[in-house]
Amino acid sequence: MLHPGMLAGVWDHSRLREDMHGRLRRTARFIATTTYDSREEAEAAIARVRAVHTRIRGTLPDGTPYAVDDPALLA
Incomplete structure (x- = not known):
């Protein structure tokens, strides 16, 4: 969770700042x-999260691109 790419994904692409408790x-x-x-319920939840994550991309402050579904970040 503390990898810069994961933190950027949450910070840049979620409502964390407006709805921390909801997040x-x-x-x-x-x-x-x-x-x-x-x-079945677990796999359905995982599929929902993966569907959202496949669309999320960004750039870190140092210019490094990231993708939230990057296997290295998910590990």
Whole structure:
């Protein structure tokens, strides 16, 4: 979560600044679903997040491009 590309993705492409509690709630719900719910529900939640992430790209302050679905960032 602390990789600059991940932080930039959240900061630049989410409503974190306007809705910090909502963002935290949605993240906690995702973690709970993928940890405790059925496999079908977990896979559906993962698919929803991946669908959003495939569209998110940006540039770090140093000019380095990033893509939120970059496997290195996801690892």
